[in-house]
Amino acid sequence: MASSIHDLARHLNISIGTVSRALNGRADVNADTRQRVLEAARTLNYSPNQSGRSLRQGATHSIAFMLQPHPGDQQYGEPFFIPFLIGLQAKLAESGLDLIVVMGAPGDYQQERLRRVVETRRADAVVLAWTRREDERIDYLTQAGFPFATLGRSRSGAKSYPSLDLDFEKAGADAVDRLVARGHRRIAAIRPSLNLNFAYLFLDGYRKALRRHGIEVDPELIASGFINEAGGYEVTPQVMRSKNPPTAIIFNNDAMALGGCKALAEMGIRPGHDMAVTVIVDTPLCRYFSPALTAFRPALEPMGQRLAEMLLASIPAFAGPQGPRIMREVWPLELVARDSD
Amino acid sequence: MASSIHDLARHLNISIGTVSRALNGRADVNADTRQRVLEAARTLNYSPNQSGRSLRQGATHSIAFMLQPHPGDQQYGEPFFIPFLIGLQAKLAESGLDLIVVMGAPGDYQQERLRRVVETRRADAVVLAWTRREDERIDYLTQAGFPFATLGRSRSGAKSYPSLDLDFEKAGADAVDRLVARGHRRIAAIRPSLNLNFAYLFLDGYRKALRRHGIEVDPELIASGFINEAGGYEVTPQVMRSKNPPTAIIFNNDAMALGGCKALAEMGIRPGHDMAVTVIVDTPLCRYFSPALTAFRPALEPMGQRLAEMLLASIPAFAGPQGPRIMREVWPLELVARDSD
DNA sequence: TGTGTTCTCGTAAACGTTTACGGAAAAACG
DNA sequence: CGTTTTTCCGTAAACGTTTACGAGAACACA
Numbered sequence: 001m002a003s004s005i006h007d008l009a010r011h012l013n014i015s016i017g018t019v020s021r022a023l024n025g026r027a028d029v030n031a032d033t034r035q036r037v038l039e040a041a042r043t044l045n046y047s048p049n050q051s052g053r054s055l056r057q058g059a060t061h062s063i064a065f066m067l068q069p070h071p072g073d074q075q076y077g078e079p080f081f082i083p084f085l086i087g088l089q090a091k092l093a094e095s096g097l098d099l100i101v102v103m104g105a106p107g108d109y110q111q112e113r114l115r116r117v118v119e120t121r122r123a124d125a126v127v128l129a130w131t132r133r134e135d136e137r138i139d140y141l142t143q144a145g146f147p148f149a150t151l152g153r154s155r156s157g158a159k160s161y162p163s164l165d166l167d168f169e170k171a172g173a174d175a176v177d178r179l180v181a182r183g184h185r186r187i188a189a190i191r192p193s194l195n196l197n198f199a200y201l202f203l204d205g206y207r208k209a210l211r212r213h214g215i216e217v218d219p220e221l222i223a224s225g226f227i228n229e230a231g232g233y234e235v236t237p238q239v240m241r242s243k244n245p246p247t248a249i250i251f252n253n254d255a256m257a258l259g260g261c262k263a264l265a266e267m268g269i270r271p272g273h274d275m276a277v278t279v280i281v282d283t284p285l286c287r288y289f290s291p292a293l294t295a296f297r298p299a300l301e302p303m304g305q306r307l308a309e310m311l312l313a314s315i316p317a318f319a320g321p322q323g324p325r326i327m328r329e330v331w332p333l334e335l336v337a338r339d340s341d
Numbered sequence: 342m343a344s345s346i347h348d349l350a351r352h353l354n355i356s357i358g359t360v361s362r363a364l365n366g367r368a369d370v371n372a373d374t375r376q377r378v379l380e381a382a383r384t385l386n387y388s389p390n391q392s393g394r395s396l397r398q399g400a401t402h403s404i405a406f407m408l409q410p411h412p413g414d415q416q417y418g419e420p421f422f423i424p425f426l427i428g429l430q431a432k433l434a435e436s437g438l439d440l441i442v443v444m445g446a447p448g449d450y451q452q453e454r455l456r457r458v459v460e461t462r463r464a465d466a467v468v469l470a471w472t473r474r475e476d477e478r479i480d481y482l483t484q485a486g487f488p489f490a491t492l493g494r495s496r497s498g499a500k501s502y503p504s505l506d507l508d509f510e511k512a513g514a515d516a517v518d519r520l521v522a523r524g525h526r527r528i529a530a531i532r533p534s535l536n537l538n539f540a541y542l543f544l545d546g547y548r549k550a551l552r553r554h555g556i557e558v559d560p561e562l563i564a565s566g567f568i569n570e571a572g573g574y575e576v577t578p579q580v581m582r583s584k585n586p587p588t589a590i591i592f593n594n595d596a597m598a599l600g601g602c603k604a605l606a607e608m609g610i611r612p613g614h615d616m617a618v619t620v621i622v623d624t625p626l627c628r629y630f631s632p633a634l635t636a637f638r639p640a641l642e643p644m645g646q647r648l649a650e651m652l653l654a655s656i657p658a659f660a661g662p663q664g665p666r667i668m669r670e671v672w673p674l675e676l677v678a679r680d681s682d
Numbered sequence: 683t684g685t686g687t688t689c690t691c692g693t694a695a696a697c698g699t700t701t702a703c704g705g706a707a708a709a710a711c712g
Numbered sequence: 713c714g715t716t717t718t719t720c721c722g723t724a725a726a727c728g729t730t731t732a733c734g735a736g737a738a739c740a741c742a
Contacts, residue, residue, distance in 0.1 A: 002462070004697095004698060004699085005698065005699065005700095006698080014721075014722085015721065015722045015723075016698090016699085016700095016722095017700085017701080017721070017722060017723075017724090018720085018721055018722075020698095020699070020700060020701085021700090021701085021720095021721085024700080026701095028719070028720060028721080029719095029720070029721080030719080030720060030721085033720080033721085045460070047457070047460040047461050048461060048698080048699070049396075049461065049462055049697085049698050049699070050395075050401070050461045050462060050463050050698095051392050051395035051396040051401060051462065051697080051698075051699090052396055052697075052698030052699035052700090052727095053698080053699055053700075054391075054392035054395070054396075054699090054727090055390075055392040055393055055395075055396050055697090055698080055699070055726095055727045055728065055729085056698080056699045056700045056701085056726075056727050057699080057700070057727085058727070060391070060392060062441070081423070082422070082423065085442065085444075086444060089442065089443075089444050090444070093454075098441050098443070098463060099441065099442050099443075100403070100439050100440065100441050100442075101426065101430065101440050101441075101442045102430075102439070102440075103426070103427060103430050103431070113434075116388070119386070119388040120388050120389060120390065120391045121343070121390055121391060121392065122391050122439060258629060284626060285625060285626065285629050288599060288626050288629055288630045288631075289629045289630075289631070290629075290630070290631025345727095345728060345729090346728065346729065346730095347728080355691080355692085356691065356692045356693075357692095357728090357729085357730095358691075358692060358693075358694090358730085358731080359690085359691055359692075361728095361729070361730060361731085362690095362691085362730090362731085365730080367731095368689095369689070369690060369691080370689095370690070370691080371689075371690060371691085374690080374691085389728080389729070390727085390728050390729070391728095392727080392728075392729090393697095393727075393728030393729035393730090394728080394729055394730075395697090395729090396696095396697045396698065396699085396727085396728080396729070397696075397697050397728080397729045397730045397731085398697085398729080398730070399697070
């Protein structure tokens, strides 16, 4: 079963060096010999031992994706990431790279797991999921000189790594614009309390758009809570208790929106009738909830593919002859109008 | 940054053999020497190179999970798998094992990807997601003598591998029992058309329960379609066109149920009022759909943990002294009564 | 003191690759 | 035919570990 390069060499009565060169398509090997090697490789069912190549080449041919379940996600996790993973993995596979998924326990910041991956040289590069505003993982990786790319922007690190993000700022502004156009002036914003960077971007867009419409930003209409259903459920009543309650709420997360709608229902408030509800990142839950939630949708699978491309292009060992190039892209979110606003 | 075992040896002026033995907790090394080695390892920031150990030990310390997106899942994938993955990964990490996620393109049977993993010895074992009734992946792995475990049963292979499955048979029967108790006699079953094993189990349970209640199994009330929303949407009208239409439908898949409900809605039929709807595998979508769908819920994260345990116990190299033991477990699905029946 | 045992450690081989180097044979050239 | 170039291949080292083997030193025991 396990036939090595030595078996091939013995079988063909040539040296292992020649076999290796033939297999790797080097120029200095006779066309006829190469043919025989390739044939023998097929009949002997040879395929190179990854550990061997990795050791010799100093490259593992695999990329680690750090997936961090948020606390409270134990039940069903982030459906969000699956299509992203699919895109990421597909592109990596084209270059013969495997994808290692590393998760921290929900709630920890997975710094330890990250160190382990880097220090044991378990992967050639790392992909970080949602970045935080100040992200120690980014600091660590840049300081360690380890190649990585991020889904999301951050303040940390020099801007010397590829990153792909969604335009939360514009989505926040678009959401406000749409609500204002529909006659709303009291618009609340509910976002996660962790220092996830996208929450800041969203809030910036929200604030700027309000000001642009000459609407004063009311701190009582801005609340933050745990990034799950319970968080939305807990925090939504806060903005409703404002002296001058909102007629519209923008949720920065689907799970929080679902919790928020539950709280609203208990107050006898119906989204789509008594309250306009908008969600910034669309998931299938928004679509199937009743009323179906108006939301902004990302193109997750293409994003995964794109980030893989960007990562590979930034690593000299993988990039073409043009060498490393650092890219940063921000992708739009597309409005999907439904029944909740 | 990259300090090797040689660096430690040079620094301490001892041989690399001793360093390795000290690090690995072998008995034949002086307690004092071991202390000094461990200390040096800490100060020099040493951690073992995985490729090196893998090559020498013939073990990669990683497990491959074959995730197969169903066709049509491009949009949001299987939220199902995330909690399972979380459990699996957590347990594997306890043993220092990494998790490699391998996906095929949606639709292909990923036989090629599997071969590649096995032949390049990229992982020490494989975990297969939903098994098919006759599963060539299982045949291949048993024939190759490669360790693996499955989520789901199958007819293929000797029963010499650990497997964990849900009791779809009982869930199907329970669903029928419940509907009969509520006065239904015309109960339809809609399941995926691929030869996924759970679909057969479900149907068996469904049939047996009907007979137990003295209800004839009507082939017109059984339909199968693509395992996604479109499939449910397409196939549900078929059973409704029966000469004697059903008053209840059991869906074997959440996405198909959602599509089915859409079709029902277009016919003016309201789940929970004019039609009882039950779903066999619960997901968050069932909970948030309107009306909330009565469904049978799996304990995904514990299942992931358990399958990891079973897999490790079956591999001599990882198992304790008791050696390999093959386990097969079937876990119950828990009824979550909601508003759709 | 002599013999046997136990501790502790160094030596060196091995895992499966890739690749720098050099050399023999063949080809090209005058 | 002699010289230079090209083509092709073998040799051996290297990547970072682990581990079988053996040897020296210390110790125990008579």
